[in-house]
Amino acid sequence: ILLSDGPSPAITPITPPTSVIAPLFIDTLCLDKCTTLREEVDDSFDINISVSDPEKVGDGMNAYMAYKVTTKTSMSLFKQREFSVKRRFSDFLGLHSKLASKYLHVGYIVPPAPEKSIVGMTKVKVGKEDQSSNEFVEKRRSALERYLMRTVKHHILLKDPDVLQFLESSELPRAVSTQALSSAGLLRMVNKAADAVNKMTIKMNESDAWFEEKQQHFESLDVQLRKLHISVESLVCHRKELSVNTAQFAKSAAMLGNSEDHTALSRALSQLAEVEEKMDQLHQDQANADFYLFSELLGDYVRLLAAVKGVFDHRIKTWQKWQDSQILLQKKREAEAKLQFTNKSDKLQQAKDEIKDMEGRVQQDERDFEQISRTIRKEVGRFEKERVKDFKTSIIKYLESLVLTQQQVIKSYFTFRYVTASV
Amino acid sequence: MMEGLDDGPDFLSEEDRAPRAVNVDLQTDATLQVDISDALSERDKVKFTVHTKSSLPNFKLNEFSVVRQHEEFIWLHDSFVENEEYAGYIIPPAPPRPDFDASREKLQKLGEGEGSMTKEEFTKMKQELEAEYLAIFKKTVAMHEVFLCRVAAHPVLRKDLNFHVFLEYNQDLSVRGKNKKEKLEDFFKNVVKSADGVLVAGVKDVDDFFEHEKTFLLEYHNRVKDASAKSDRMIRSHKNAADDINRIASSLYTLGTQDTTELCKFFLKVSELFEKTRKVESRVAADEDLKLSDLLKYYLRESQAAKDLLYRRSRSLVDYENANKALDKARSKNRDVLQAETSQQICCHKFEKISESAKQELIDFKTRRVAAFRKNLVELAELELKHAKGNLQLLQSCLGFMKTNT
Numbered sequence: 001i002l003l004s005d006g007p008s009p010a011i012t013p014i015t016p017p018t019s020v021i022a023p024l025f026i027d028t029l030c031l032d033k034c035t036t037l038r039e040e041v042d043d044s045f046d047i048n049i050s051v052s053d054p055e056k057v058g059d060g061m062n063a064y065m066a067y068k069v070t071t072k073t074s075m076s077l078f079k080q081r082e083f084s085v086k087r088r089f090s091d092f093l094g095l096h097s098k099l100a101s102k103y104l105h106v107g108y109i110v111p112p113a114p115e116k117s118i119v120g121m122t123k124v125k126v127g128k129e130d131q132s133s134n135e136f137v138e139k140r141r142s143a144l145e146r147y148l149m150r151t152v153k154h155h156i157l158l159k160d161p162d163v164l165q166f167l168e169s170s171e172l173p174r175a176v177s178t179q180a181l182s183s184a185g186l187l188r189m190v191n192k193a194a195d196a197v198n199k200m201t202i203k204m205n206e207s208d209a210w211f212e213e214k215q216q217h218f219e220s221l222d223v224q225l226r227k228l229h230i231s232v233e234s235l236v237c238h239r240k241e242l243s244v245n246t247a248q249f250a251k252s253a254a255m256l257g258n259s260e261d262h263t264a265l266s267r268a269l270s271q272l273a274e275v276e277e278k279m280d281q282l283h284q285d286q287a288n289a290d291f292y293l294f295s296e297l298l299g300d301y302v303r304l305l306a307a308v309k310g311v312f313d314h315r316i317k318t319w320q321k322w323q324d325s326q327i328l329l330q331k332k333r334e335a336e337a338k339l340q341f342t343n344k345s346d347k348l349q350q351a352k353d354e355i356k357d358m359e360g361r362v363q364q365d366e367r368d369f370e371q372i373s374r375t376i377r378k379e380v381g382r383f384e385k386e387r388v389k390d391f392k393t394s395i396i397k398y399l400e401s402l403v404l405t406q407q408q409v410i411k412s413y414f415t416f417r418y419v420t421a422s423v
Numbered sequence: 424m425m426e427g428l429d430d431g432p433d434f435l436s437e438e439d440r441a442p443r444a445v446n447v448d449l450q451t452d453a454t455l456q457v458d459i460s461d462a463l464s465e466r467d468k469v470k471f472t473v474h475t476k477s478s479l480p481n482f483k484l485n486e487f488s489v490v491r492q493h494e495e496f497i498w499l500h501d502s503f504v505e506n507e508e509y510a511g512y513i514i515p516p517a518p519p520r521p522d523f524d525a526s527r528e529k530l531q532k533l534g535e536g537e538g539s540m541t542k543e544e545f546t547k548m549k550q551e552l553e554a555e556y557l558a559i560f561k562k563t564v565a566m567h568e569v570f571l572c573r574v575a576a577h578p579v580l581r582k583d584l585n586f587h588v589f590l591e592y593n594q595d596l597s598v599r600g601k602n603k604k605e606k607l608e609d610f611f612k613n614v615v616k617s618a619d620g621v622l623v624a625g626v627k628d629v630d631d632f633f634e635h636e637k638t639f640l641l642e643y644h645n646r647v648k649d650a651s652a653k654s655d656r657m658i659r660s661h662k663n664a665a666d667d668i669n670r671i672a673s674s675l676y677t678l679g680t681q682d683t684t685e686l687c688k689f690f691l692k693v694s695e696l697f698e699k700t701r702k703v704e705s706r707v708a709a710d711e712d713l714k715l716s717d718l719l720k721y722y723l724r725e726s727q728a729a730k731d732l733l734y735r736r737s738r739s740l741v742d743y744e745n746a747n748k749a750l751d752k753a754r755s756k757n758r759d760v761l762q763a764e765t766s767q768q769i770c771c772h773k774f775e776k777i778s779e780s781a782k783q784e785l786i787d788f789k790t791r792r793v794a795a796f797r798k799n800l801v802e803l804a805e806l807e808l809k810h811a812k813g814n815l816q817l818l819q820s821c822l823g824f825m826k827t828n829t
Contacts, residue, residue, distance in 0.1 A: 220681055228674035235667035239505060242660035249653040256646045261639055262793045269801055388684050392825075399822050402700075406815040410808060417804035420797065 023356035047073040047152055048165070051145040054137050056124065057088075064088045065137060067144060071167050071187045083168060089121075091172055092144055098162045099151070104307070105314045106368075107375030109383055110157065111150040112303045143291060146300060153386065206406075208373070214380055215312055222305045229298035236290045242285035250276035264422065271419040278412045282405050289401035291316060297394045301387070308383065315372045322365035329358040330345050446825045454478050457575045457590065459568040460488065464560055468492055468519045471567055475590045482591055489593045493520055496567055498596065499574075502585045510735045510773075511780035512580065513788055516724030518566040526556045544673070551669075558709060562717065569721070630778070636785050637733055644726040652721035658716055661708040668701035689825065696821040700814055708809045715805040719829035722792060729788050736781050746770040 033300030053068040068083040095115035105364050119134040148167075152158045166172065207211050250273045336351040461472035474488045476810055500517035505508050531553050574580045589596070674692045679690030746767040753763035821826060 065594050119457065216682060221678075224674060224681065225676045228671065228678065231667055231670040231674055234670065235664060238660055238663040238667055242657065242664055245653065245657040245660045249650070250656045251651040252646070252653040256643075257651045259639070259642045262789060265793050265796055266796070272800060384684055388686050391686055392689060395689070397694075398823060399693075399818055399825075401816060403822065404819045405813050406818065409811040410815065413804050413807045413811065417801065417808065420800040420804055 002415070027057075038389045045075065045153075045155070045158075047071065047158070049145065049148045049152060050147065052140050054141055059112075061125055062171075064090075064139075065121075065124060067141060069075050069148065069167065077164070079168060080114070082286055085167065085170055087166070087172065089140070089144070091118075091166065091234075092121060092147065094174075095151075095162060095166045096147075099157060099160065102162075103157070105318075105372075107311050107315065107379060109304070109307050109311055109379045110155060111147060111154070114140060114147055114308050115303075137298075142296065146296070150300075150304075154382075183196070191270070191297040195296075204319055211312070211315070211373070215309075218305055218308055218312075222302065222309075225298055225302050225305065228297065229302060229341075232290065232295045232298060236287050236295055238285035240245050240292060241285055243280050246276050246283060247280040250280060251289060268420045275412050275416045277407070280410050282412075286401065289398060293394050293398040293401060298388065304383075308380075311376055311379065315369070315376055318365070318372050320371045322362070325362045325365045325406065328364050329355065332358050351400075434500065439676060445723035455575045455581055457568075457571045459571070462560065462564045464523070464668060471559075471564065473571065478825070481587055487591060487593075489590065491589065491596075493518070495596050496570060499585055499589050500570070503574075503580065503583070504731075506583075509580065510739070511724070511732070511777035512562060512577070513728045513732050513784045515570055515580075516578070516728050518563070518570045518722070521559075521563040523556065523559060526552065526559055530556065532707065547673075549668075553598050562713075565717075566721075576632070589676070612706070631735070632782060634779070640730050640733060644730060647719055647723045647726055651716065651723050654711075654716045654719055658712050659712065660709050661704065665701050665704035665708060665714050668697050668704060688828075692821060692825060696817060700816050703810050703817070707807065710806040714799045714806065717800045718795060722795070725788065725792070729785060732781055736774070736777045738768070739770065739777050739823055743767075743770040743774040753775060 022290045035371075038415060048071070049069045051067050051182075052070065055068075057064055066086045069087050070082070071078065072082045074081060084303040093113050093116070096110070099110045117136070118127045120133075120140070123133045124137060153298050156380075157163055181204050253269055254273035257266050257273060260320055332351065332355050336348065336355055339348045339351050342348075376394060441608065456476040458474055459471050460474035463470045463472075467493065471491050472488050473491050474486075475482070476486050478485060497517055503514045504744055518732075530549075533545070533548055533552060540548075580586065626775075675694035675697065677689045679687050679694055681687075683688060746763070746769075749761040751759075751765045753760045
């Protein structure tokens with residue numbers, strides 16, 4: 001807020017923009033102008049969201065995890081520069097559900113929310129304070145954080161009132177329909193299945209090669225990312241195994257050192273045990289880096305590509321709707337032509353009115369189709385830019401983790417060599 | 424444009440060095456030098472070319488070679504074990520049977536699945552399996568060689584007639600493997616021996632040196648066994664991780680060739696990096712196997728051989744004590760005294776002979792063990808450092824390139 005206290009002609013009070021975005025389906029043209037302007041002016045957007053301090057609330061099967069969502073920003077969109085709220089997992093799902101219902105069908109790639117896990121959550125509810133449930137909570141916390149960052153990086157979604165409310169308001173109405181085993185959940189599943197079947201039966205007359213090309217590109221990208229994801233998950237698993245086996249070997253080497261009756265060799269074997277203990281820790285840390293910097297990135301993108309595919313599918317449905325309207329218009333025209341030769345003047349008028357309505361609908365449907373096509377083009381451009389940045393950043397960070405590990409390995413074995421040489 | 428990444432040191436060239444992996448201090452003295460100069464892997468057997476250089480008068484020539492198979496090594500080893508004269512020595516442990524079954528199976532499966540993978544994948548996997556086969560091959564050669572070298576270095580065993588025949592006789596020794604009946608006999612012999620061993624182990628030794636050695640060896644042997652098993656598991660995990668990195672490199676390569684954004688260059692670079700680092704990781708696993716696992720496995724077998732020596736000594740002590748009792752009984756009854764006296768003297772002599780040589784053998788064992796561990800642990804540390812530095816260089820070079828080009 002750039003309101004000044006005293007009289008200072010240089011600074012003009014500016015009212016902070018209220019929701020710039022009116023519901024999309026009303027004024028799409030104005031929206032286009034707004035977005036292009038924003039991209040030119042505000043390319044470096046400054047907002048950082050962190051999800052932290054998971055806290056168990058309640059007991060038994062009604063218990064849940066509450067996460068602190070902290071926003072730090074200098075953007076005028078927000079009332080404060082730094083603020084926190086408490087949110088639970090279903091709140092995130094609720095947010096995604098609202099955004100999806102508003103923006104997906106007009107071509108915006110809405111980042112998917114992290115996946116539910118009945119098994120994982122039950123362990124937490126039941127109160128197992130062991131390593132695996134801690135890992136689960138950390139995994140989820142990280143996923144929620146990435147989800148929110150991806151959502152606010154989208155310049156349209158950032159300004160959505162539901163997003164702002166999610167980040168800012170201390171109380172949020174509970175999103176009940178997001179429960180996995182609720183009737184709404186089942187309905188969602190049924191709808192998804194129906195959509196899938198429908199997609200297969202619609203064959204679109206693609207006049208624009210760009211869409212065909214992009215769809216193929218995303219499909220092959222999906223296949224490759226999934227394959228890579230599986231290999232990285234396997235690496236994480238084997239590295240964790242290596243860590244465990246190294247720890248066991250370390251203990252065994254220590255025992256061997258204890259029973260060795262040559263003093264200097266005994267000391268060297270103890271040193272070997274120490275080195276291997278350090279290696280165990282390094283492997284553990286590296287496995288975590290493998291997971292959070294590489295595996296999760298791939299998992300996120302596999303899910304994002306599903307959203308991209310959904311958006312392309314919506315375009316096809318929009319096209320279909322337009323085609324159907326055109327067919328209907330044609331039918332009405334034929335019906336009107338037939339009525340011309342009868343004496344039912346009132347029916348004729350009705351027919352003429354219906355045709356007028358229909359013509360309007362056809363025009364609207366055509367505009368919708370063109371609009372979603374335009375939006376997707378822009379979205380794909382934005383998505384690809386994000387993808388490049390995301391992968392570069394994450395992979396560079398991952399390589400840096402590998403560098404750190406090797407440096408630690410060198411340090412450890414250096415000391416070890418010194419000791420063994422003196423045997 | 425692609426100068427950012429060096430090709431790095433060629434790690435594979437190390438494989439050419441003959442791995443006299445485990446033992447050291449095998450005074451390679453000119454009077455008798457034995458090595459395995461060549462080996463051939465046929466369908467289900469390995470043929471070793473045993474090469475001897477000797478200035479001893481026992482041999483017709485100063486330098487000669489023969490071809491031997493695994494069974495003939497076992498025959499030689501068993502002949503030492505069964506020879507009463509050698510009861511007081513640690514018999515060098517027999518080399519394990521060459522086992523290419525697993526590797527051969529994998530190669531066969533690969534051949535069958537050739538149609539279902541791309542040409543690059545196939546060639547890559549074939550190269551890896553061949554490298555694995557080669558590694559196992561080199562190991563078995565090393566283990567057979569170490570056995571022969573140990574015998575050649577032993578002041579008494581090197582003079583053994585069977586050993587000379589083994590080295591020189593250039594025909595097939597016609598040593599058939601043991602048939603079922605003989606294997607069963609062996610099995611029972613071992614059962615009796617271990618039951619006996621338990622009884623004999625309970626006898627407390629008057630001699631402090633041997634009492635200490637007994638306690639020490641028992642514990643040491645068990646702990647080496649455990650360490651050997653855990654080391655194997657650790658190395659297997661290492662290999663698995665290296666295999667994963669290999670697959671990741673392939674996937675990244677495909678991504679790199681297909682991507683339409685500037686990520687394609689990026690992916691190709693990282694793929695190239697991972698190809699190289701995974702070769703390093705494989706070398707780490709292989710070197711750990713050689714310097715650590717093989718060392719532990721060898722001393723597992725050697726400590727067993729040392730335990731066997733102690734058992735033989737204890738056995739002879741029991742025999743000696745029994746002979747003493749028999750002599751006292753004979754004297755008290757004044758019957759068969761001479762027989763009992765001779766018998767007692769033989770047992771006494773046998774026991775003293777074994778004790779004397781056993782003491783030296785056990786001292787030598789310790790010296791050898793310390794030297795072998797020292798050598799291998801130092802080499803292990805050097806190799807780990809070398810590989811880690813290699814990895815680091817590859818990673819930093821790639822990172823440097825990527826950061827300047829974005």
